Amino acid sequence: MDRNEFMKHYRQLDKGSLSRRDFLRITGIGFAAAVLAACAPSLTDSSSAPASGNLGDRLELTTWPNYHNMKNFEAFTKKTGVNINMTVFGSNEEMLAKLQAGGTGWDVFVPTNYTISTYVKLGLIEALDLSRLPSFDQASFEARFLDASKVKGDSNLYAIPKNWGTTGYMVRTSKVSEKMSSWKDFFDMTMGKYSGKTTIHDYQLTSIGNALKYFGYSFNSIDTAELAKAEKLLIDVKPHLFAITSDYQPPIRNGDAYIAMAWTGDVLQVKRDLPDTEYVLGSEGGEIWEDNWALVKDAPHKDAAYAFLNYMLDPKVAAEETNGHGYPQVDARATALLSDAMKNDSIMYPAQKLLTPLEFGAAVCLTDPNRAELWARVKSA
Numbered sequence: 001m002d003r004n005e006f007m008k009h010y011r012q013l014d015k016g017s018l019s020r021r022d023f024l025r026i027t028g029i030g031f032a033a034a035v036l037a038a039c040a041p042s043l044t045d046s047s048s049a050p051a052s053g054n055l056g057d058r059l060e061l062t063t064w065p066n067y068h069n070m071k072n073f074e075a076f077t078k079k080t081g082v083n084i085n086m087t088v089f090g091s092n093e094e095m096l097a098k099l100q101a102g103g104t105g106w107d108v109f110v111p112t113n114y115t116i117s118t119y120v121k122l123g124l125i126e127a128l129d130l131s132r133l134p135s136f137d138q139a140s141f142e143a144r145f146l147d148a149s150k151v152k153g154d155s156n157l158y159a160i161p162k163n164w165g166t167t168g169y170m171v172r173t174s175k176v177s178e179k180m181s182s183w184k185d186f187f188d189m190t191m192g193k194y195s196g197k198t199t200i201h202d203y204q205l206t207s208i209g210n211a212l213k214y215f216g217y218s219f220n221s222i223d224t225a226e227l228a229k230a231e232k233l234l235i236d237v238k239p240h241l242f243a244i245t246s247d248y249q250p251p252i253r254n255g256d257a258y259i260a261m262a263w264t265g266d267v268l269q270v271k272r273d274l275p276d277t278e279y280v281l282g283s284e285g286g287e288i289w290e291d292n293w294a295l296v297k298d299a300p301h302k303d304a305a306y307a308f309l310n311y312m313l314d315p316k317v318a319a320e321e322t323n324g325h326g327y328p329q330v331d332a333r334a335t336a337l338l339s340d341a342m343k344n345d346s347i348m349y350p351a352q353k354l355l356t357p358l359e360f361g362a363a364v365c366l367t368d369p370n371r372a373e374l375w376a377r378v379k380s381a
Contacts, residue, residue: 058083059305059308060107061084061087061106062089062095062104062109063087063088063089066265067265068325069323070324072321072324080311082304090201092112092114092115093205095109096124099296100122106296107299107300108293109294110291110293110294111292112361113148114362114363115366116292117152118367119158129306136310145161159293160292163322164328164330165290167209169280172255172258175197183210186259186282187211190237194258194259196242198242199243199252199261200260204372204375208234209286209287211231211234212226212227213282214233222364242256248261248262264279267279269325284357316334316337322334323342326347
């Protein structure tokens with residue numbers, strides 16, 4: 001790979017249009033680093049600044065695709081000497097399964113609000129020591145999102161909201177002539193004119209939830225008859241999909257797909273480069289969500305984890321996150337630092353009439369066996 005191609009991929013990483021995992025795979029850096037670490041560990045990270053205090057030199061972060069401003073991570077490493085090793089997942093079910101299996105070595109991860117009570121019940125995360133997070137000002141966080149992450153009847157705080165957003169779909173209007181406005185449009189057009197040009201999430205909550213909305217059911221339904229109809233729809237649509245993936249920016253950007261089930265920030269990131277990108281919140285409703293910073297129980301690099309969380313909760317740093325990835329803030333101090341253009345962006349902040357029908361994910365969806373088995377059948381069909 002020559003220098004120009006490397007820099008092209010690095011710029012994609014920096015803008016958030018390429019995940020870190022794919023950047024490492026494409027450039028070969030991940031493989032090279034692994035070989036160096038195995039053969040001569042003392043040769044790796046030789047350029048890192050010494051860790052401040054006893055933070056150590058490493059932090060394990062598990063998160064979502066295209067969800068961070070990498071410049072913030074670089075600044076944190078420069079300031080503390082702590083290198084961030086980022087692992088990316090496309091669903092909360094994957095994260096839960098990994099933690100339940102044990103031995104992950106994770107420190108900090110980014111679960112969605114509806115999962116927190118399950119993690120607490122299973123003893124997989126621990127209550128946060130707020131004395132170690134002076135950057136956190138609970139009064140500045142929007143109550144509906146902060147409350148969505150709290151565990152009923154428990155006075156402890158296990159998670160701090162990172163960002164919020166919605167789940168809809170993006171459309172390349174230069175490729176799709178029809179005006180799309182609903183989940184019925186999404187699925188019907190995928191099985192018709194735009195067969196082979198659509199992606200759905202590799203994530204049962206949203207893919208099943210939006211199939212349920214096609215019929216006017218609750219996004220969180222666990223009713224067996226309603227789930228059966230959603231399953232039939234998903235199996236019928238599957239041969240017409242380009243892919244089932246939660247990292248859908250690459251096929252949208254390169255023209256392999258014209259339509260993609262999507263989250264807020266991904267749409268804004270794509271639209272910056274491809275102005276013909278439109279975001280649709282299905283008229284039937286769908287999902288509103290917020291993701292959180294959480295500390296894994298018995299995190300191996302706990303001091304580094306607290307230092308990282310405190311750094312990311314600084315309003316200036318949080319605002320830079322949004323400037324990079326396009327997901328709205330929960331902290332009013334950070335929102336105030338955004339440009340007027342961002343604060344008035346209709347992708348980030350949809351009209352209230354579009355937000356009103358949306359539902360937060362329900363805890364039962366994470367562990368309901370019928371939904372899990374349904375999704376397994378869809379994936380294997």
